[in-house]
Amino acid sequence: MSINNRSNIETKREAFWNGYSAFLSKHNASFNFSTPNIKGYINTPLPISDHHLSARANFGRKKDNVQALIDLPSDKFFFNLLVSKRNEIENEFGGKLRWEKANSRWNILVGIDVDLWNQKNWEGTYQWLMEKMMKLDQVFRKRFEVI
Numbered sequence: 001m002s003i004n005n006r007s008n009i010e011t012k013r014e015a016f017w018n019g020y021s022a023f024l025s026k027h028n029a030s031f032n033f034s035t036p037n038i039k040g041y042i043n044t045p046l047p048i049s050d051h052h053l054s055a056r057a058n059f060g061r062k063k064d065n066v067q068a069l070i071d072l073p074s075d076k077f078f079f080n081l082l083v084s085k086r087n088e089i090e091n092e093f094g095g096k097l098r099w100e101k102a103n104s105r106w107n108i109l110v111g112i113d114v115d116l117w118n119q120k121n122w123e124g125t126y127q128w129l130m131e132k133m134m135k136l137d138q139v140f141r142k143r144f145e146v147i
Contacts, residue, residue, distance in 0.1 A: 068132035069109035
């Protein structure tokens with residue numbers, strides 16, 4: 001990837017997250033996200049240290065996509081505890097989730113493929129992302145609060 005392409009991705013990613021922030025404000029969403037990191041994540045903490053509700057926008061791959069996810073540290077015991085409640089969690093969420101190990105962390109996520117280079121797609125993507133993040137927060141926050 002050339003430096004120019006990397007700059008285009010970073011510029012587009014920044015515009016996407018700025019637009020999402022404005023969208024959340026307009027819809028009175030209660031999320032307080034961090035500034036997006038270099039990899040395109042935004043995070044808000046959950047009740048257990050180092051656990052996050054996150055969103056990710058992936059530009060510049062064969063298929064662009066957006067994901068809403070629960071980001072857990074490499075605590076396999078805790079992840080397995082959640083996996084043991086997978087059917088209950090997915091029923092409450094209203095659909096299937098991906099449960100995966102990513103580097104040294106565990107993720108529980110849902111995602112969609114979308115052409116992020118076309119800003120006409122952003123409003124619908126923001127709506128989808130907000131709804132999924134609110135649902136993930138609702139389903140997981142109460143589980144983290146009792147642990």
